[in-house]
Amino acid sequence: MYREKFRGRLPESLDELHGPSQGVVELPLHMAWSGLTTYDLGKPRQCMGLYRPILHEGLREDLPRYLNRDLLLDLWPVLRTLIGRTVRAVSEDAFPQLSSRTQTAA
Template sequence: MGATPIHAARRYQSRPGRCAVVVNDLAALCGPTEGVVELPHRLLWRPDRHVDLGQEWALSSLYEIVLTEAVRTDELCAWLDGPTLVRVWSDLYLPRGVRRAWEERHPVLRQAVAAA
């Protein structure tokens, strides 16, 4: 199934003590692409957790938060969109472990950085 995390991600950390979580198939990422969404408190620790996906900086912020804070693939699948991830990948500020784990599993992301 496309939502199973890869084992190689275990050697990469999103932050100390937390392994990066990566889906096997970018097509499994079917999150929202427009409108205003509210992230769960577990992912975003502030009173106002609303994100306007129509604002590019806010969309990038949501992707950075989810990629760094997710501990299960269902969180990735719920909040990220595969084609959008490829589009914004080169602009995201991510921990080194997260970037490496995702680019190792999905070379198209590495190619997106090279093309930018």
């Protein structure tokens, strides 16, 4: 059931992820309810910090709005180690491009 919850939030394709790739992003409270709410995409740690709550807490409409396809692919080899097993497994099952990035980085 937990896996189905996460799978239901994912877009059909990574190509639907048109979020920002630079600048400052402010997350709404339903995703950033604790800690930072504003993230500078020019700072790698903040970029990782932004993607984690989006992947865990974001609603179906949040993922295309806040995630950027190319940035997600670039971050994935490290980001996948920072997110929960379920989110990682569901994401990699849905998007083989993510798994291939991990194998390429290894």
